[in-house]
Amino acid sequence: MPGADERPDPRTLTGFGVVVVLIGLNFVAVRLSNVELAPLWGAALRYMVATVLVAALMFARRVAVPRGASFWASALFGTLNFGVFFGLMYWALVAVPAGVASVVLAAVPLFTYLMALALRLESFRWSALAGAVIVIGGIALIAADGIRAGFPVMRFLAVVVAALAAAAAGIVIKRAPRTHPLAMNGVGMAAGALLLLAATGVAGEAVVLPEGAVTRWAVVYLILSSVLLFVLLVWVIGRWTASGVAYATVLAPIVTILVAHVVLDEPFRVQALGGGALVVVGVYWGALRRRRVVAGPGVPLPLARPEGPAKGR
Numbered sequence: 001m002p003g004a005d006e007r008p009d010p011r012t013l014t015g016f017g018v019v020v021v022l023i024g025l026n027f028v029a030v031r032l033s034n035v036e037l038a039p040l041w042g043a044a045l046r047y048m049v050a051t052v053l054v055a056a057l058m059f060a061r062r063v064a065v066p067r068g069a070s071f072w073a074s075a076l077f078g079t080l081n082f083g084v085f086f087g088l089m090y091w092a093l094v095a096v097p098a099g100v101a102s103v104v105l106a107a108v109p110l111f112t113y114l115m116a117l118a119l120r121l122e123s124f125r126w127s128a129l130a131g132a133v134i135v136i137g138g139i140a141l142i143a144a145d146g147i148r149a150g151f152p153v154m155r156f157l158a159v160v161v162a163a164l165a166a167a168a169a170g171i172v173i174k175r176a177p178r179t180h181p182l183a184m185n186g187v188g189m190a191a192g193a194l195l196l197l198a199a200t201g202v203a204g205e206a207v208v209l210p211e212g213a214v215t216r217w218a219v220v221y222l223i224l225s226s227v228l229l230f231v232l233l234v235w236v237i238g239r240w241t242a243s244g245v246a247y248a249t250v251l252a253p254i255v256t257i258l259v260a261h262v263v264l265d266e267p268f269r270v271q272a273l274g275g276g277a278l279v280v281v282g283v284y285w286g287a288l289r290r291r292r293v294v295a296g297p298g299v300p301l302p303l304a305r306p307e308g309p310a311k312g313r
Contacts, residue, residue: 019229020251020252023249024251024253024254027098031264032214033046033090033210036212038200039087039094040087041205043087044193047196047226051189057186065183065187066187070177073175077169077173079188080165081165082192083195084165092158096151096156097151097260099256100142102257105166106252107135107163107279111163115171121174127285135278141278149269182230189226250280253280
């Protein structure tokens with residue numbers, strides 16, 4: 001396995017490229033799912049099925065369910081990463097363009113650093129402050145363009161809050177006891193699915209299965225990508241540095257914007273693209289130019305270290 005400072009080999013870069021594509025396509029697939037399914041129910045359905053698939057992987061690998069502090073950390077991680085993040089994102093993507101949402105979420109590595117700084121888990125750097133200012137400027141440009149384009153302010157704010165929830169999930173990962181990544185994601189997905197189901201009931205959304213072919217394929221993709229992203233991220237991070245893999249969140253919007261333009265007919269808006277460029281520059285300067293241990297938003301974060309043999313405790 002390559003050392004932490006070694007350049008990734010072609011196989012690792014290929015895996016990383018697939019991760020970028022899968023993350024980027026997620027936003028488009030959610031928009032397609034929302035055409036037929038109510039947003040909170042669509043997210044709940046996705047993670048109910050994904051939880052079963054991860055549980056099957058845990059059984060096959062003889063990974064035990066975590067206990068004590070590891071269990072509660074995994075549940076908190078899942079509540080933030082799968083419940084709050086995806087609940088808000090599905091709801092926001094009813095009206096917010098996929099490309100816009102993906103660009104805002106590219107700021108997650110920087111948000112994570114700022115939270116870690118507030119909790120004194122990281123040391124202060126002036127470059128991070130400069131990056132934060134640039135990112136805020138970029139998001140403001142995107143928001144102003146979106147308001148003129150007509151999508152609701154509350155939906156856009158939901159994307160920003162979702163990004164903060166994903167960043168908070170990254171902090172939980174940093175503070176969590178050593179836990180097998182499959183176990184953390186399995187418990188986390190279950191916790192997120194329960195929260196999403198409860199939110200579905202409170203919102204009074206219709207609980208139905210997709211009937212249209214496009215919606216069905218979108219839901220199938222979202223379920224399988226939840227598990228495949230986990231497997232690939234574990235594999236790529238094992239062969240490369242976590243800071244290198246963090247660039248997936250910055251590159252994914254390129255995929256989202258291009259595919260959303262073709263599939264969803266989302267226009268290329270100059271001001272939004274300019275704001276997106278500022279977000280990417282700010283994230284690079286403030287969070288990724290030096291070492292970062294942050295994974296992409298809205299995907300199973302496999303950064304918890306295994307706690308022992310594959311069979312768990």
